[in-house]
Amino acid sequence: MKRRDFMKKTIVVIAGASVPLSALDLIDPKEVLAANPEIHWAFLIDTYKCVGCGFCVKACKTENDIPFEANVSRTWVERYVYTKDDRRYVDSPQAAQYGFTEAKIDLGEHFGFQEIDPDNVGKAFFVPKLCNHCETPPCTQVCPVGATYKTDDGVVLVDRSWCIGCGYCIMACPFGARFFHPTEHVADKCTFCYHRITKGLETACVNACPFSARKMCNIRDINDPVTKIILNERVGVLKDEFGTRPQAFYIGLASEVR
Amino acid sequence: MVEHAMAVHGELWTVKELFVLPNEYIYWSIQIVMYPFMTGLVAGAFVLSSLYHVFGVKQLKEIARFSLVFSFALLPVAMMPLLLHLQQPFRGINVMMTPHFTSAISAFGIVFMTYSFIVASEIWFEYRKHFVLTTQTLAAQTDRSGFDNLRMYFFKVLTLGAMDISNEAIQKDHNAVKKLATLGIPVACFLHGYAGFIFGSVKANALWMTPLMPVIFICSAVVSGIALCILCYVVTMEIRKFMAKRKMSRWAKDTSAPTVEQLQSAETQEIAIASNYLLYFMIAALTLEILDMIFRGYTQVKSWDILREVILERDFNKIFIMQYAIGNVLPFLLMVLPGRTVRRTTIATVLVIFGVFMMRWNVVIGGQAFSLSFSGFMHYHMPFLPTNWETFREGFFGAVTVMATPFVIFWFLNKIVPAFLKEDEAH
Numbered sequence: 001m002k003r004r005d006f007m008k009k010t011i012v013v014i015a016g017a018s019v020p021l022s023a024l025d026l027i028d029p030k031e032v033l034a035a036n037p038e039i040h041w042a043f044l045i046d047t048y049k050c051v052g053c054g055f056c057v058k059a060c061k062t063e064n065d066i067p068f069e070a071n072v073s074r075t076w077v078e079r080y081v082y083t084k085d086d087r088r089y090v091d092s093p094q095a096a097q098y099g100f101t102e103a104k105i106d107l108g109e110h111f112g113f114q115e116i117d118p119d120n121v122g123k124a125f126f127v128p129k130l131c132n133h134c135e136t137p138p139c140t141q142v143c144p145v146g147a148t149y150k151t152d153d154g155v156v157l158v159d160r161s162w163c164i165g166c167g168y169c170i171m172a173c174p175f176g177a178r179f180f181h182p183t184e185h186v187a188d189k190c191t192f193c194y195h196r197i198t199k200g201l202e203t204a205c206v207n208a209c210p211f212s213a214r215k216m217c218n219i220r221d222i223n224d225p226v227t228k229i230i231l232n233e234r235v236g237v238l239k240d241e242f243g244t245r246p247q248a249f250y251i252g253l254a255s256e257v258r
Numbered sequence: 259m260v261e262h263a264m265a266v267h268g269e270l271w272t273v274k275e276l277f278v279l280p281n282e283y284i285y286w287s288i289q290i291v292m293y294p295f296m297t298g299l300v301a302g303a304f305v306l307s308s309l310y311h312v313f314g315v316k317q318l319k320e321i322a323r324f325s326l327v328f329s330f331a332l333l334p335v336a337m338m339p340l341l342l343h344l345q346q347p348f349r350g351i352n353v354m355m356t357p358h359f360t361s362a363i364s365a366f367g368i369v370f371m372t373y374s375f376i377v378a379s380e381i382w383f384e385y386r387k388h389f390v391l392t393t394q395t396l397a398a399q400t401d402r403s404g405f406d407n408l409r410m411y412f413f414k415v416l417t418l419g420a421m422d423i424s425n426e427a428i429q430k431d432h433n434a435v436k437k438l439a440t441l442g443i444p445v446a447c448f449l450h451g452y453a454g455f456i457f458g459s460v461k462a463n464a465l466w467m468t469p470l471m472p473v474i475f476i477c478s479a480v481v482s483g484i485a486l487c488i489l490c491y492v493v494t495m496e497i498r499k500f501m502a503k504r505k506m507s508r509w510a511k512d513t514s515a516p517t518v519e520q521l522q523s524a525e526t527q528e529i530a531i532a533s534n535y536l537l538y539f540m541i542a543a544l545t546l547e548i549l550d551m552i553f554r555g556y557t558q559v560k561s562w563d564i565l566r567e568v569i570l571e572r573d574f575n576k577i578f579i580m581q582y583a584i585g586n587v588l589p590f591l592l593m594v595l596p597g598r599t600v601r602r603t604t605i606a607t608v609l610v611i612f613g614v615f616m617m618r619w620n621v622v623i624g625g626q627a628f629s630l631s632f633s634g635f636m637h638y639h640m641p642f643l644p645t646n647w648e649t650f651r652e653g654f655f656g657a658v659t660v661m662a663t664p665f666v667i668f669w670f671l672n673k674i675v676p677a678f679l680k681e682d683e684a685h
Contacts, residue, residue: 069264076280090277090633108275108634138461144366145349146358164352165345167285168363174462176279176630180267185345241560242461258631 040154041192042219043248044226044235045128049213052077052126054099059208061097063193068097072179074190075130075205080256081105082122088256089114100126127257128214130205131156131177131190132238132246139169139178139189148187154219154247155192163187174242192216219247267345270649271641276634284626284638288657289343294453294475295482295618296660297336301450302483303329304377304442309535311380311439317531320524324494324677325487326384330377331668336449337370338660342651362456369452373445380438382418383431385675389417416674450479457621464561465568465625470550477543482614484536485607488529490668492604495525498678526600533593533603540610544586547617564632568624572635577620585613 001009060075061068073095081089091106104113133156140148140156147162148169163186170178170187181188193203197216201207206214217226229235229251236253237246250257268283303325309315310322341347357364396402396410420427451472457463458471499521501507516524551569554562569577589606592598623638641653650656668677 067264070266071269072266072281078277088633090631092277092280095280108278109273110275142361142363142460143358144361144363145352145356147352162349162352162356163346164349166340166343166363167345168361168456170281170285171460172462174630176281179281179283180285180345182264182266185267258633 037152039218040220044215045250046213047252049211050126052100054096055208056205057097059204063204070182078127081124083120084122132248135245138172142168142172160186271639273637278629278634289339291618291622292339292660297453298479298482300332301446302480304446305480306484308439308443321528327677331671332664335664373449376442383434389413390423447476451476463625474546480539485610489607564628568627581616
């Protein structure tokens with residue numbers, strides 16, 4: 001056999017063999033399961049039910065070891081107040097970890113607190129927030145070392161032993177869900193209480209909410225009552241213009257909430 | 259600003275106004291301003307040196323070699339602000355170990371190393387003759403001191419055994435320098451353009467997100483690099499003239515040393531050409547920056563309300579007075595008005611460098627001056643006197659350390675690869 005023929009035949013054999021090999025690769029059960037896992041966690045928040053007690057924030061900080069003195073939080077509650085003369089006020093004093101016990105609005109260190117005449121209030125409501133565990137999270141995309149990642153069941157986590165603390169993920173999150181942990185000095189965020197939900201427990205915040213304003217579900221399970229709400233009712237997500245496909249759904253979301 | 263035991267990173271220098279999300283702080287502070295500023299200087303200095311090597315702009319011969327060495331001195335400093343800023347600096351190496359390639363930062367190690375190798379090899383080819391001649395001169399000396407011996411072996415190692423300095427060999431060196439310089443331009447632009455990409459691709463940040471960002475960064479990088487090289491060149495030339503006049507240094511006592519008049523004429527000529535290139539790049543940079551701003555104002559998307567307040571009201575002085583008027587318009591006038599002198603150009607370069615620094619500041623700090631909620635603002639108060647490690651590295655003195663390091667490195671580097679070579683040793 002000439003060398004040229006040998007080369008030709010080799011190429012044909014490799015090309016021929018690679019077709020069935022790639023077919024085998026396609027039906028790797030692990031990959032199939034990863035693409036369509038049986039569990040995909042989602043969150044549902046009913047803003048009509050939230051009263052701003054802040055129990056969820058307290059429970060979260062206790063459960064996940066985020067110091068109360070630290071002015072950061074994995075979850076927080078925002079208060080929106082609209083006056084009849086068309087002014088808009090928003091605040092979340094200390095992430096609402098002690099609830100909204102003051103009628104005055106916190107306007108930051110510059111302006112202090114603002115009194116609002118109760119007769120002038122047009123509408124007011126509370127909006128709990130947490131990590132949206134997006135389908136296409138920008139935070140995991142930008143991590144230079146892959147220390148933050150999305151699990152197969154749809155939860156975005158941070159590997160504390162590998163995070164270099166560059167802050168790129170904090171910058172990339174359009175929802176302000178991330179921060180530097182005050183004592184661990186790495187990026188930190190809501191984990192959907194991954195250590196609890198994987199054992200069949202509720203998240204700390206869901207568990208603490210006295211009015212069931214917060215709920216969790218497996219969105220793949222169409223018989224789950226919470227999943228049914230997400231699939232059948234009119235729910236919204238925060239900032240969908242960023243294309244991150246958030247997995248925290250809201251009932252009664254106002255357009256002013258950003 | 260809150261100071262207590264459990265202060266979160268960023269809380270020390272951030273003042274919040276109106277509604278800012280609880281986790282929002284100015285996380286990227288002065289060191290992240292320094293990072294694109296220093297990388298910009300590296301890239302710019304290299305581009306200036308390439309003008310001679312690649313495009314054969316003969317008038318830039320001397321400043322080209324100077325820029326090349328200076329660019330090498332700046333290189334390690336491009337990494338310094340990043341390391342100083344990391345919350346886990348000892349894990350910085352993870353970027354090289356487990357790069358996550360969907361992240362713009364992950365390529366930093368690779369691009370940076372590629373660029374370093376290019377600059378290092380270019381310097382080697384450029385200075386091989388100098389290494390060989392130094393080794394030979396020292397070897398010829400009969401009464402060598404211990405230090406001289408050490409120097410001789412050091413330079414011998416630097417030659418890597420390539421002792422041939424025939425005309426053909428030197429010509430080969432010359433070709434290699436040209437090829438490396440050509441390759442270096444896109445890599446230098448990439449090194450800095452992608453620093454722009456790091457910011458420009460953050461979709462969460464309304465001020466940063468624009469595809470123009472990498473191009474704006476490259477243009478302003480070249481501007482700052484050329485300006486710094488002109489400035490340093492003038493300063494070193496003034497020192498040389500001062501020494502030549504008074505025969506103060508070893509080289510000045512040499513009979514073949516250039517006279518004050520020769521130095522003066524070389525300086526004037528090099529500065530004239532280099533500052534023309536500075537002007538071209540300034541026009542490009544300014545055009546792009548203004549285009550970006552006009553586009554935002556004209557399209558008026560959702561974020562424009564808050565951006566307008568930041569750009570036109572809160573940061574007006576920093577953007578329009580300090581960056582554009584003092585850092586762009588004034589030096590531009592100083593350089594284009596008739597009767598340009600070295601002194602006037604030098605003043606202009608100082609202003610240009612300041613302008614580019616302010617541009618970096620306005621991008622990095624300005625991008626964090628407003629809340630993601632679009633309902634509040636954050637003010638940055640840079641820590642001045644360091645009270646602990648955190649306020650040092652993220653404060654004024656940390657920035658000054660970063661700024662001063664390249665000059666220290668340059669001083670040492672100049673002993674090995676002198677930025678000013680005698681005519682017979684140079685290419």
